[in-house]
């Protein structure tokens with residue numbers, strides 16, 4: 001390679017991928033002191049020479065009044081020179097080009113010098129076509145974001161993700177959030193952008209999610225049956241978590257037959273589904289009925305329950321998306337189902353009923369995510385690792401004296417964290433002791449619940465830590481402050497009034513009543529009674545029908 005002195009007026013600037021090319025003071029001092037140790041690369045064009053690499057050196061030499069400069073002459077065309085110039089300035093050489101300059105250069109290479117994307121990959125501009133397109137996409141970003149990428153405050157990978165958003169307003173908003181984020185991983189950026197897009201695509205009617213039309217005397221708690229959730233408009237609840245009655249004879253479902261239990265679910269579950277918003281989740285915790293045989297006087301038999309929920313929800317476009325097995329880790333010694341090994345006749349072993357299900361249903365459609373709270377509401381990597389398996393080992397509540405079937409707090413905590421955002425409404429439609437509301441509020445959600453058995457009012461008050469003075473006006477009609485005796489008197493009075501009417505109506509239809517149950521609620525009406533009636537000709541008349 002020969003170095004030749006060329007008259008300086010014959011050396012002219014050509015295409016250069018680097019945009020900010022003002023000579024700098026440091027370079028000037030070096031050249032003054034040592035001369036030009038690194039000759040300028042030029043290519044001949046007509047009677048002059050075009051710089052391939054060395055524009056700043058040329059500028060300094062001109063400033064210093066030089067009449068000639070040392071050059072290396074390369075006999076290449078403009079197209080090849082453009083690439084050479086890039087190579088001299090690329091990361092491998094001097095790390096001179098910022099990502100936006102690289103993108104601009106790639107654009108020139110394609111549009112001005114006719115290189116195809118494939119040519120550029122072959123020349124080493126990227127390892128694949130997509131990366132070339134990504135680099136080009138940076139140029140579609142608003143100028144201020146391009147500046148931040150050029151300066152290095154936003155990295156090119158974040159830039160690629162931002163470019164995918166298309167809308168400049170959103171790109172700016174996303175850039176702000178990315179810059180403010182502590183976690184600058186690619187995944188985090190992707191999540192920010194996905195959330196942002198979801199928040200923008202939020203349907204108008206979902207933006208103003210209506211809360212309940214009124215509050216109960218304990219704020220957020222409605223003491224009536226959740227078969228009627230008139231306090232909420234249809235399609236407005238993002239997350240319902242519920243452990244409905246089990247149909248196994250707990251204290252709050254005494255005397256309820258299997259048929260009545262199913263009738264109860266048929267009445268309530270669709271109402272829950274109607275209240276759920278599009279893209280909202282309904283998480284139902286339940287178990288199969290293990291004492292089905294003993295309740296019905298047959299050999300031991302388990303009644304499966306999951307299908308009941310699926311059949312009731314599918315017509316509402318609410319689909320079963322995931323199943324969690326809740327491993328309750330029961331200590332086997334306290335379980336009456338298990339007889340000691342030594343006492344068990346061979347082949348008669350029974351297994352422990354030590355798990356329940358959580359069916360996670362989702363209503364079709366996409367829910368809009370409120371951007372800021374959605375970004376704040378993510379779960380951690382460790383939580384994700386533990387929860388993803390679908391088998392959740394969570395110990396039951398050790399003492400169940402206030403309510404016989406309380407959730408361990410960890411159970412609603414996981415569901416709330418996974419399927420709602422801060423500020424969301426979370427409803428438990430069979431509230432029991434109030435665990436879901438407690439946890440929801442701790443996680444900055446708006447917790448609401450329905451409980452039809454007033455026995456549990458004190459435990460709810462206790463669990464939610466509501467001071468007496470904060471309880472709203474006590475309402476006698478809802479049984480708000482009635483004692484257990486007063487409540488059963490009131491219920492007894494209604495039953496005494498309504499039963500003869502119900503019996504007479506059945507008789508009029510040629511039916512005989514075998515049994516009657518009712519859904520516990522403060523204000524009973526005739527519709528709350530579930531009548532098990534058969535044609536008059538059937539054997540075994542019930543005492544009740546005879547009395548009527």
Ligand SMILES: C[S@@+](CC[C@H](N)C(=O)[O-])C[C@H]1O[C@@H](n2cnc3c(N)ncnc32)[C@H](O)[C@@H]1O
Pocket residue numbers: 224225226227242243244245246252268403405406407408429430431432433434435436450451452453456
């Ligand atoms: C399995 S327990 C739920 C316990 C609750 N998860 C907790 O942590 O305490 C079911 C509770 O819901 C109530 N319940 C059942 N069905 C109901 C309904 N349709 N409406 C309102 N309350 C209901 C029962 O009275 C009972 O207290």
